[in-house]
Amino acid sequence: MAKPRNAKSARSASGAPAINIGIGEKDRAAIVAGLSRLLADTYTLYLTTHNFHWNVTGPMFSTLHNMFMVQYTELWNAVDPIAERIRALGHPAPGSYAAYGKLSSVPDAPARPPKATDMIRILVEGHEAVARTARSVFPVADDADDEPTCDLLTQRLDIHDKTAWMLRSLLEE
Numbered sequence: 051m052a053k054p055r056n057a058k059s060a061r062s063a064s065g066a067p068a069i070n071i072g073i074g075e076k077d078r079a080a081i082v083a084g085l086s087r088l089l090a091d092t093y094t095l096y097l098t099t100h101n102f103h104w105n106v107t108g109p110m111f112s113t114l115h116n117m118f119m120v121q122y123t124e125l126w127n128a129v130d131p132i133a134e135r136i137r138a139l140g141h142p143a144p145g146s147y148a149a150y151g152k153l154s155s156v157p158d159a160p161a162r163p164p165k166a167t168d169m170i171r172i173l174v175e176g177h178e179a180v181a182r183t184a185r186s187v188f189p190v191a192d193d194a195d196d197e198p199t200c201d202l203l204t205q206r207l208d209i210h211d212k213t214a215w216m217l218r219s220l221l222e223e
């Protein structure tokens with residue numbers, strides 16, 4: 051088992067005790083950098099999915115309108131635990147369109163609503179992009195013995211892999 055890091059408690063500039071949870075400052079910063087990208091990806095995909103809930107048209111309207119609602123609700127609920135894990139690791143959580151624009155690997159929704167099958171394709175690619183981001187953060191958290199972040203990433207990976215499969219199935223003949 052790794053030796054606990056920063057075993058001695060210290061005071062931060064704010065007067066509150068410094069963070070001393072057994073994950074060093076450098077590791078916490080590296081994990082937060084990854085979680086910030088995951089937060090930006092998740093938020094961007096949330097907004098695109100809600101946009102498509104509003105704007106979908108065609109014979110699959112009812113199915114997709116409802117399916118997108120389930121998906122954007124899940125994504126909306128996911129941003130909070132990601133942001134709060136960043137806070138627990140001692141860093142501010144990004145929460146602006148400017149920050150997300152820089153951090154996100156998921157592109158903004160197209161300016162004009164695409165047709166339904168293109169919406170599905172865009173969402174498949176979005177879920178896969180978020181999955182790739184979550185996977186890239188996992189070894190960073192794992193190497194630092196950050197079990198709660200590993201757990202959160204595992205849950206997010208399960209959802210994104212599964213949602214990509216479900217959406218992709220709609221496109222198969």
Ligand SMILES: [Fe+2]
Nearest residue numbers: 103104115119
């Ligand atoms: Fe609605």
